[in-house]
Amino acid sequence: MDSSVILDCRHVWKLYGAQAEALLAGGQTPDAAALAAANVIGAVRDVNVQIRQGEIFVIMGLSGSGKSTLVRCLSRLVEPTAGEIEFDGRDLLRATDEELIEIRRKKMGMVFQQFALMPHLTVLENVGFPLEIQGVDRTTRQARAHEVIELVGLRGREGYYPRELSGGQQQRVGIARSLIVEPDLWFLDEPFSALDPLIRREMQDEFIRLQDMLKKTIVFITHDFDEAIRLADRIAVMKDGMIEQIASPEELVQNPATEYVADFTRHVTRAKVIRAASRMEPATADHFAGEVPHDATIDAIADRVERAEAPFKVMKDGAVIGQISARAVIDVLVGRG
Missing domain, CATH: 3.40.50.300 (P-loop containing nucleotide triphosphate hydrolases)
Structure with a gap:
């Protein structure tokens, strides 16, 4: 396995129905028609995913x-019907x-659409709760809770209860709580x-x-x-x-x-997705109007590039790797090419 992969999911299935496991016996891969005929719901079907470190x-x-x-299968909150899941070099499906x-x-940290904050606990107590479950002493967990509360922009609200916070602030508490375990x-x-x-x-x-x-x-x-x-x-x-x-x-x-x-x-909007490197040409101009990063979106550089009379250098790691012209930017903006 690639050393950069932290989570490797191979041929994972989650089927619901009385004949779910029988349909997958012997490594079979039933199609939608076979699932329907057996009155089985294919919630996850033969999924292969590799999650890389830091992405x-x-x-x-x-x-x-x-x-x-x-x-939920990847975190084993739901048991897969079949497949393999390896997390950080460990077989997650064999874990006790x-x-x-x-x-x-x-x-693992988890944040869901429902904030699931405990209404009787303050922001500080909600955020520190995972460390309390781990048995971390009060002084240590409160110090760590203060750190992540500041990290998510809620300093000064440590003593508030969830009902006293806006929806966005409640979500920040949920994010802080999931981050406290690093x-x-x-x-x-x-x-x-x-x-x-x-x-x-x-x-x-x-x-x-x-x-x-x-x-x-x-x-x-x-x-x-x-x-x-x-x-x-x-x-x-x-x-x-x-x-x-x-x-x-x-x-x-x-x-x-x-x-x-x-x-x-x-x-x-293609200009928000397409980056300078994919629309550049070889750097052949005698004069440049400026430079742009290779990974800048067209949307981010359009105003500068389309107004200029000369192309812009496209830069990566301090080196010129090409040039991008006003015409190339306009082509993306109007959907040409």
Whole structure:
């Protein structure tokens, strides 16, 4: 296995129905028709996923696509019907209940759409609760709780109760509580979907800020493609329990593997996804108007580049790797090419 892979999921199934295990006996891979004939629901069907250290891996799909069930299988909150899951070099499906409890307490963090804060505890007490369960002394856990509360921007609200907080602030408490154990792997299941659009955008910004600081390995579920392309290093698109494609946001938009993925991405603003490096040409100009990072989106550089009379250098690791012109930027903005 690639040493950068922290979670390796191979041929994972989650079927619901009386004949679920029989359908998979002998390594069979039943199709949708076979499942329907047996009156079995294929919530997750033959999924293969490798999550790399330090990446934000987004799983997305419409309601009922299987994305939440898959994440619950990956954390063994739901028992897979078949397959293999290796976490940090350990066979997760062979872990005992005691080992799973220890893994979830110290290795995995989870944040769900429902904040699940305890109403009778203050912000400080809610955030410190996972360490209290671990038996950490009061002084140590409160000191650590203060640190993560400040990290998520809630300093000064340590003594508040959940009812005294806005929805966005409650979600920050949930995020702080999951971070206090310093997890190696962080699961977030549509954590911002219950928030109004303005607060949701603010929480996405906060999430990006936290990731820039903490460099966590994150599995993030959403049904919102705009949210996915803002956050993801790679995206898995699911349909009917199966993964249609795994790729970077840019690759999904430019080279969809199936008609379903093409439909899913059809209305995405391409300039927010396509990056300078994929639209550059060899650096042959005698004069340049400036320089842009290779991974800058067209949306981010459009104003500067399209107004300039000369192309811009495209830079990576301090070196010029190409040039990008106003024409290339305009082609993306108007959908040409």
